[in-house]
Structure formats: C-alpha cells, structure tokens
Amino acid sequence: MSIQNNKAIIKELAAAYEKENKSRNRILVLAITISIFLLYSSFSIASGKIQADYLLDVRGMGTIATVSLENGSSRQYEKMKSLPYLKAVGIKQIAARGTVQDSWSGSLIFLDQDAYEKIMRPAYTDVEGEYPQKENEIMMSERCLTQLGIQNPQLGMDIFMDVEFRNGVKEEKPFQISGYYKDYTDSVVGELEAFISKAFLEKNGISMFPASKILAVHEDLQTGEQIEQELYRALEMEYDAQQVIGENPMVMQSVRGMFGSIAIAAICGCIVVLCAYMVIYNVISISFGRDVRQYGLLKALGTTNQQLRNIMYRQNLKILVKGVLVGGISGGIFVKLFLSKILSKLFMRGFGTCDVSGFYPVYLLAAVLLVCIVCYCSTAMALRWVKRRNAIEAMRYIEADGNFNLRQTEALDKLTLSRLAWRNISRSKKRLCLTALSLILGCFTAMGSVVIMRGTDTTHALMEEPDFQMGILTGIFRYPEKVPEEIDDNTPVIPERTVDAIQKMEGIKKDTVIFTKGSYAMINFDEDPALLPRKESLDNDVMDMSFATLQIVDRAFIERLESYVQEYNLPVDIESLKDGTGTVLIHHHELSQALEEKAAESIGLPIHFYSLGANQQKDVEKYLKGGLSCAGYLDMTDEYFPDLQTTSLGNKINYFIMSREAFSSLGFQEKYFDLSFDAEEQEEPFVHQKLMQIIQKENQSNESMDTLYLNANSDVLKEKQEEIQTANLILGVLSATIFFVGMMNYFNTILTSLVGRTKEFAVLEGIGLTRIQLWKMLLLEGVYYWLILVGAMVTVGSALLWALGILIKKKLLYFQFIYPWRAMLCMALLLLLVCVVLSVFMYRKSKEQSITERLKRYID
Incomplete structure (x- = not known):
C-alpha cells in the first residue's frame, strides 16, 4: 500500500x-x-x-572606574571620549576641602554627568534626591551625615561648612542637602567625599581643567596593563610624570x-x-x-x-x-x-x-x-x-x-x-x-x-599568610618634626626587649619567624640624578632632603627577584644587587611610561644615603653615610612580583631594598621593622593573648618610635x-x-x-x-x-x-x-x-x- x-x-x-x-x-x-x-x-x-x-568589588571600591588619568586636560578628555574601547568617560574635580567643626572633614568633589551616572552611581544604593545643580547644594553619603549627627536626613536640610580652597582661602558656606546615598567603602582607607555642583565651581572661579582625574571604564577583555599601554599610545601626555592608571575590569577579576x-x-x-x-x-x-x-x-x-x-x-x-x-x-x-x-x-x-x-x-x-x-x-x-x-x-x-x-x-x-x-x-x-x-x-x-x-x-590564600604579623603602623614619615631631636639613627623601631620577649614565648614555631630589618635614612633629590624619576613622580612637591626606608633582603629573595626580572625582561641590574654595590627602589605603581624610561636610564648612577641628622640641615655632606649604585626601579604591585614582607610601604614612600652587604657598607644600625611567625595550633589562643599584652604595654610606654600593630590570621579567617x-x-x-x-x-x-x-x-x-x-x-x-x-x-x-x-x-x-x-x-x-x-x-x-x-x- x-x-x-x-x-x-x-x-x-x-x-x-x-x-x-x-x-x-x-x-x-x-x-x-x-x-x-x-x-x-x-x-x-x-x-x-x-x-x-x-557587585561586592564595585561597592567596596565605591566606583566602577577602571582607568584614571591624573591632571587631565580638556584635549585629553575629548580624545578619551572618542576612543571605542572606553565605555564611559567622566571628570572628577577636587574643588576644595570641607570641615564641619570636629565632626567631619573631607573633599568637596565635582563630577560631571557621566562620571556620576555611569561611573560612581552604580556603586551606591538607596539613593535619594538628585545630584547638586545649584551653587549651595551638596550631596553626601548617609555615613557622612551620621557623623554630622543627622540620623534621618531630609532633602533641603541646611549644613554649615568651613571650606578651604586650593589657593588657601577659607570661607564658611551654607549648603542644602540635594541628595544622599548609602556607600560601602572603607572610611579608614578612602578619604571622605561630598559632591558639589558645577555652579559652585563657576561661582568660585575654579576651572574644570586640568581635572583632578579623568575617570573611565574600559572593555572587559583588556587587562589594566593593556589599557595603560593603549592610552599612552593614544594620548599625548601633558608632562612626563602624568600617569595613566589602569586596573583589571572587576568582571575579569571575578572570573580570574x-x-x-x-x-x-x-x-x-x-x-x-x-x-x-x-x-x-x-x-x-x-x-x-x-x-x-x-x-x-x-x-x-x-x-x-x-x-x-x-x-x-x-x-x-x-x-x-x-x-x-x-x-x-x-x-x-x-x-x-x-x-x-x-x-x-x-x-x-x-x-x-x-x-x-x-x-x-x-x-x-x-x-x-x-x-x-x-x-x-x-x-x-x-x-x-x-x-x-x-x-x-x-x-x-x-x-x-x-x-x-x-x-x-x-x-x-x-x-x-x-x-x-x-x-x-x-x-x-x-x-x-x-x-x-x-x-x-x-x-x-x-x-x-x-x-x-x-x-x-x-x-x-589566607593560610599562606603567617599566623601572626606585628610591626609599626606608619614609620618615621609620621613624625618629621621629631627628627633628629627625638628620633635619630640609634632610635629603635621595635625595641629589642620586645623582640626577645616574643622569641622566648612558648607556643611559637621558632623556625617560622621572619624579620623585616633595615633602617631609616635621608636622600637628596637635588644631588642624585638617579632619583629624578622618583622626584617627578611625586609632582616635585617634596623637599630636596626626604626620608627613605632601607630594607635588607636575603639571598633567597634576591634569587626569586632575579628569576622574575629575567622572565619579564625588566631593566634591573641584578648583579649589583647581588654583589652588594647596588640598591633597587620599589614603588606602588607610581611611575608613568616616560618616567619608567628615565628610571631605566638611571641604572648605574649613584644614590647617596644620609644620617637622619641631616633633616632640616643646610650642610648635609657631613651626614653622608655612603652610597650605592641605582640597580633600577620596580613596581611592587605587579601581580608576579615575588612575595616580600615589608614595613610601611605605599604611595610617596621612598623604599629601597638591598643585600646585607650593601646595608653594612652604609654603616646604619640594623633595626627591627616588622616580624611574622606561626604558632602551634593548640597554643594559638595563648600566644594571641600574650602578644596583645606585650603590644599594649609597649604602646602605653611611648618608648617605641611608632604605634605597634598586631594582625592575627585567625581573626581574618573568622571575619x-x-x-x-x-x-x-x-x-x-x-x-x-x-x-x-x-x-x-x-x-x-x-x-x-x-x-x-x-x-x-x-x-x-x-x-x-x-x-x-x-x-x-x-x-x-x-x-x-x-x-x-x-x-x-x-x-x-x-x-x-x-x-x-x-x-x-x-x-x-x-x-x-x-x-x-x-x-x-x-x-x-x-x-x-x-x-x-x-x-x-x-x-x-x-x-x-x-x-x-x-x-x-x-x-x-
């Protein structure tokens, strides 16, 4: 059929x-x-x-910006807006500094529409009101308002603030709340901010450019390093130290x-x-x-x-x-x-x-x-x-x-x-x-x-960290007025009696104790050409004689550093570091592309180190301790930089690493900056308690150079x-x-x-x-x-x-x-x-x- x-x-x-x-x-x-x-x-x-x-990263950072250009010009701003790989570009201008009695102090910031709507606003929640439009309007976070004693903010409320402009002029100005929001940034790390209007800038004769920062968000598939190189090629820098800072997109960080x-x-x-x-x-x-x-x-x-x-x-x-x-x-x-x-x-x-x-x-x-x-x-x-x-x-x-x-x-x-x-x-x-x-x-x-x-x-990642870390909070940079009258070359950072007490403590694994040792010194930006890239990175807003941290690194670290330098073909004279005649300046991603080239050219030039007694002195030559050749500059924030336990290190801190032989040739007294160690698991609570007692006693005695801190890895794990x-x-x-x-x-x-x-x-x-x-x-x-x-x-x-x-x-x-x-x-x-x-x-x-x-x- x-x-x-x-x-x-x-x-x-x-x-x-x-x-x-x-x-x-x-x-x-x-x-x-x-x-x-x-x-x-x-x-x-x-x-x-x-x-x-x-979302956690964005809210913790307070922005979705992955690119920033400091002191950006209008020409650079227009160019960045035309680049196809930048999804949003906005202006952030620091207009002045505001203070409300002893309750609150922070920067008064202007954001253009794209900077606020596309770059900052996604990091906030519970936004009420609008971005300031009038001269006397202000927008603040709920946390800032709480510090002012305002628990239930209302739109239109008055705030009287002492304003200090960049030219030093101070005025008392009344503001009205045009909006408020909830932010999640760490106030200990980031500076408090309040937003003001464009009318405020115009009224007080503050120019939009050069902008404190031009913010941008780039494509998710480009790394921070790649976008920096792209922008250095696309933009003409206004001066050698002008720096593009790129970060990996937060989505990329989450995927990684x-x-x-x-x-x-x-x-x-x-x-x-x-x-x-x-x-x-x-x-x-x-x-x-x-x-x-x-x-x-x-x-x-x-x-x-x-x-x-x-x-x-x-x-x-x-x-x-x-x-x-x-x-x-x-x-x-x-x-x-x-x-x-x-x-x-x-x-x-x-x-x-x-x-x-x-x-x-x-x-x-x-x-x-x-x-x-x-x-x-x-x-x-x-x-x-x-x-x-x-x-x-x-x-x-x-x-x-x-x-x-x-x-x-x-x-x-x-x-x-x-x-x-x-x-x-x-x-x-x-x-x-x-x-x-x-x-x-x-x-x-x-x-x-x-x-x-x-x-x-x-x-x-947390378990790779030592059980306990202790050291000083900031260092000598916090007390320049005490040098050299109260703090000199012989002043201990962490007293030896404290180190001895810790080493004799029961429950500590003696073979895991790691010390950060070295000394503080003075450097002369005006006399050493090798330091010019560093000086320019600080916007030249530094004294000719500045403080420096010298850290001793062991042979094992130098070997790891050598492998890192060779693998990434970095301009560093590793041989002079190894033989005790050279030193490397490490920084927190503070050099522009032009300054990196200058830093490479400075290899081999001498760097002189002076006693702390040279602070605020005219005749500094008699305080000279010795000199080392510049072995190069290295960015410590690079993902593959070898692990190094340091003392206080951040922006605008001059930090040098060197071998023990190089340090000894300078004649400084060796000091304890920080130390870390592991403890027997069953003894860890006892060790924690004893360390807290020792640190409290030292901080109350005021005999240490700076306030001591203690980080317990168990506390971080619990958190x-x-x-x-x-x-x-x-x-x-x-x-x-x-x-x-x-x-x-x-x-x-x-x-x-x-x-x-x-x-x-x-x-x-x-x-x-x-x-x-x-x-x-x-x-x-x-x-x-x-x-x-x-x-x-x-x-x-x-x-x-x-x-x-x-x-x-x-x-x-x-x-x-x-x-x-x-x-x-x-x-x-x-x-x-x-x-x-x-x-x-x-x-x-x-x-x-x-x-x-x-x-x-x-x-x-």
Whole structure:
C-alpha cells in the first residue's frame, strides 16, 4: 500500500512509532531534560557568582572606574571620549576641602554627568534626591551625615561648612542637602567625599581643567596593563610624570578568582556544552540502527522522503517539547531559589541588597537552541542514511562489525559470558569509542569542577599568610618634626626587649619567624640624578632632603627577584644587587611610561644615603653615610612580583631594598621593622593573648618610635568565614550539578543500550541462555564500561586534571591542586552501583513476558 500526502496517516504512524519506542523516548526526554538543566544551571550559577563578586568589588571600591588619568586636560578628555574601547568617560574635580567643626572633614568633589551616572552611581544604593545643580547644594553619603549627627536626613536640610580652597582661602558656606546615598567603602582607607555642583565651581572661579582625574571604564577583555599601554599610545601626555592608571575590569577579576583566567573559564564552558551534547548524542546514536530499520520499513511501504521527514520530526518534536519544558522549569526553579537565598546571605554582610537576578533567559534560550540543534542533526543523520539507500538495505541495517544473530548460535557454547559481554560492547568500535569518550568527558568535567572548587578556595590564600604579623603602623614619615631631636639613627623601631620577649614565648614555631630589618635614612633629590624619576613622580612637591626606608633582603629573595626580572625582561641590574654595590627602589605603581624610561636610564648612577641628622640641615655632606649604585626601579604591585614582607610601604614612600652587604657598607644600625611567625595550633589562643599584652604595654610606654600593630590570621579567617562558606557553597552546588549530570549520562547510555537490545536478549534466551546468565552478562557489560571509564580517569583523566591545575596556578597564585580522591572513589562506587541496578532492572523486565511471546514479537 502506498502512502501519498495523507496527513492523518502520517500522524497515526508517528503516534505508533512513539508507542513502539516508548522506553527509548522516555530516556531521550530524560537526556534532553538533563542537558538543559546542566547548561542552564551551570552557566547561571557561575554567572551569578561572578556578578555577585563584581557587585561586592564595585561597592567596596565605591566606583566602577577602571582607568584614571591624573591632571587631565580638556584635549585629553575629548580624545578619551572618542576612543571605542572606553565605555564611559567622566571628570572628577577636587574643588576644595570641607570641615564641619570636629565632626567631619573631607573633599568637596565635582563630577560631571557621566562620571556620576555611569561611573560612581552604580556603586551606591538607596539613593535619594538628585545630584547638586545649584551653587549651595551638596550631596553626601548617609555615613557622612551620621557623623554630622543627622540620623534621618531630609532633602533641603541646611549644613554649615568651613571650606578651604586650593589657593588657601577659607570661607564658611551654607549648603542644602540635594541628595544622599548609602556607600560601602572603607572610611579608614578612602578619604571622605561630598559632591558639589558645577555652579559652585563657576561661582568660585575654579576651572574644570586640568581635572583632578579623568575617570573611565574600559572593555572587559583588556587587562589594566593593556589599557595603560593603549592610552599612552593614544594620548599625548601633558608632562612626563602624568600617569595613566589602569586596573583589571572587576568582571575579569571575578572570573580570574573563580577559574584563574578568562581562557580557562571559556575552556570549561566549552567542555560543559560538549558534555550536554554528548548526553543527547549518546542516546540517539545508540538507537541509530533501530531508527534506520524502522524508517527503511516505511520506505518499503512507499513513504516518500518528505513524508519520512514529517514522521520523524513530528515524533521528535513531541519528545523535544517535553524535555525542554521539564528541563527549563526544573532548572529555572532550582537556580532562582538557590541564587536568591545564597546571594542574599552573602550581601547581608554589609554590602546592601543583592541586585543579581536569579533568572537568565539568554542562557535558557541558548540551552534550548543547542538541544534542538543536536536533536535535529542526529535525526537528520538517520534520515540521510535511509535516503541514500534502498528500502531493503535500510531494513537490514546492522550497526556492527560483528553483530550476534541467529546464524551465529552454534558459536555460543564456545564463548564464556565474559567474552560474550566484551563482544557485545565492542561489536561497533565507533560506538564504543564515542560512548567511552562521552562518559570520560562527563566524569572529567565533574572531577575538574571539584578541583576548581577546592583549589580556588580563598582559605588557601589566607593560610599562606603567617599566623601572626606585628610591626609599626606608619614609620618615621609620621613624625618629621621629631627628627633628629627625638628620633635619630640609634632610635629603635621595635625595641629589642620586645623582640626577645616574643622569641622566648612558648607556643611559637621558632623556625617560622621572619624579620623585616633595615633602617631609616635621608636622600637628596637635588644631588642624585638617579632619583629624578622618583622626584617627578611625586609632582616635585617634596623637599630636596626626604626620608627613605632601607630594607635588607636575603639571598633567597634576591634569587626569586632575579628569576622574575629575567622572565619579564625588566631593566634591573641584578648583579649589583647581588654583589652588594647596588640598591633597587620599589614603588606602588607610581611611575608613568616616560618616567619608567628615565628610571631605566638611571641604572648605574649613584644614590647617596644620609644620617637622619641631616633633616632640616643646610650642610648635609657631613651626614653622608655612603652610597650605592641605582640597580633600577620596580613596581611592587605587579601581580608576579615575588612575595616580600615589608614595613610601611605605599604611595610617596621612598623604599629601597638591598643585600646585607650593601646595608653594612652604609654603616646604619640594623633595626627591627616588622616580624611574622606561626604558632602551634593548640597554643594559638595563648600566644594571641600574650602578644596583645606585650603590644599594649609597649604602646602605653611611648618608648617605641611608632604605634605597634598586631594582625592575627585567625581573626581574618573568622571575619571572612561567611563569605568563604557562601562562595564554596555556590561552587559546590555547581560541582554537584555537573557531577550529577555525569552520573546521569552514564545511566542513560547503559539503559539506552539495554532497552534497544530486547530482541537480542530474547534470542539468547531462546537458544539456551538462562536468565541468571543473562543478568551476569549484562552486569559484566556494565563492569567493562566501568573499567574503561575508571581506568581512563585514573590515567589520562589524572594527567588532564594535573594540567588544569598548572594552568590555573599560573594565573591564580594561591590556587592549590588537591587531587579529588574522595570524589573519584565516590563516582566509581556510584557508577558500579548503576551497573548492578540496571542489570537487575533488565533481568526483572525479562521475567514479565515468556520467551515465546518475546520471540513472536520480534520475528522477522
């Protein structure tokens, strides 16, 4: 009978084949559901974690700016606005300094519209009112208003403020509150600010340019170093010391904190997508032979290619819709509930409400699209095979190199069950390879996620720090008026009695004690050309004679520094540092590109160091202690700069490192700046208490040069414990999701293979295989898959996991590779359990019908 354009019959045939392939279709629906759940959940959770980290960073920094140009001109401003890789450019102008009695003191800042709306405003929450427009309007944070005693601010409230302009003029000015907001910056680190209007600038004759800073936000894929180089090429600097400061985009920092680098994150994303693809492809490819024979039968009945296509796609569309709905709904509910609960907990730590959405329609749409493409291509593959061959070939299609059939029954008695089981899984080498690859990929992804989760735990970074660190808060720069009358070359920084008391304390691991030693000195900017780059970086706003910190570094550090200098080809004379004739000036990213070039040219020039007695003296030569050659300038903020325990070091501090031999040649008395050490775990509370007593006693005695501080790593861990637990929970759920999908991939693969071979099982029983033997054979087949999978994971998988760890370690220095033995063992046991469960399932199913009924059903 021929079928000609009969839609009713096509619909009926599609329904009939759906009923016939009911078990296979259920597994395919499950595979589609799992794939969509995997894709949507994994990408949504990772994206939610990255967005949450981004918000925390933005609110902690008080801005989303990643670029700043100091003292920017109008010409530079216009040029920056025209650059395509800068997404927002704005002006920040410090107009004056405001003071309200003894309650509040801070800078009065003007922001243009882009600077406020696009760069600063995203870091604030609970914004009320508008940015100041009138001369007497002001906008302040709730924290600043609280310091003024205003607990419930109202728009229009009056504030009287003493204003000191940059030219030294002081006036008392009345302001009205035009707006207020909640900020989350650390007031100890950042200076307090209040926003004023453009009218205020105009009224007081303050020019917009040169702007204190031109702020900008650059593209997320460029690093801070890359954007600095781009802007140095694009802009003409107004003077040599004018500096562009670029930072890594906060999204990039979040990705790096989670994966190590954007490239590794992209690779992980591709592997997850490939896993989802293989989950579906496995089910369809295993049932490929059966589909071809069914379509061949329809072709023999006279079905046209177009009608075949309609039948196939009608059948698969229904399966696809079911899988998409179940996967999309389950994934959406899971992600929405999980992210909302977890991220709200994260943001309860004082960073405001969570603005991260728990629903990501783009990821859901992408997951559905990918699944549809996989199903379409897999179905089209079978249809294309049928279209290229006649109906008889299609009906007799066997997807194997040596399929077991009735003609081979005489060989059955020669095969052991183990050999028969192996021949069953290896009869199609192509399918075996694809199935094994899919299973290995799924398990590797699960294990890889565990490695990333455990390795990127920020606890590792904190545990690398010593248990205790103590030293001085600021140093000699805080007390210039006391030099040299009260503080001279012989004044100790940390008294030796304090160091002795700490070293004799019970519970301290003596071999972990590290000292920061050196001395303070004076340098002469006016006499030493080698110091000119440094002087220019300080805007020339320094005295000719300035304070300097000299730190002794050991041979081990010099060797690490040598490797760093050689690897990045930095202009440093490491030999003079090693032989005790040179010194390196380290800074906090304070040199412009032009000054870096000048610094390189200063290598080899002498730097003279003077006694503290030279402070405020005219004849300084008699205070000269000695000189060293300039071995170069190094930026200590560089990501790969070797770890170095320093004393107070920051902007505008002149800091020199040198060998012990070089220090000794200068004749300064060696002093203790800082020290760190570990303590026995059980003794740590006792040590903490004793250290607090010692430091309190020293600070009260006023015999030390400066106030002593104590940092206990256990306190930092406690403070960050909730944040760490939340981050680990998010990554843990992501790992568990991927692990679950890997397990389900294995389950689906084995089950699809078994369901599609019911005819074969009936034939084997018909020629004498008992049901117990059938069960053993199926169990052995599962065990063979299990052995292939576990063997590949222990060998190739372990090597790949180790390589993944090395890649992440290069980008994330605190990353620790921890082999996932427990997860691997758990996975192996669960996979073995799946083998047993599925073989028992097929054994029980075979008992539901007699051999005769099953053979009659499958008779050719």
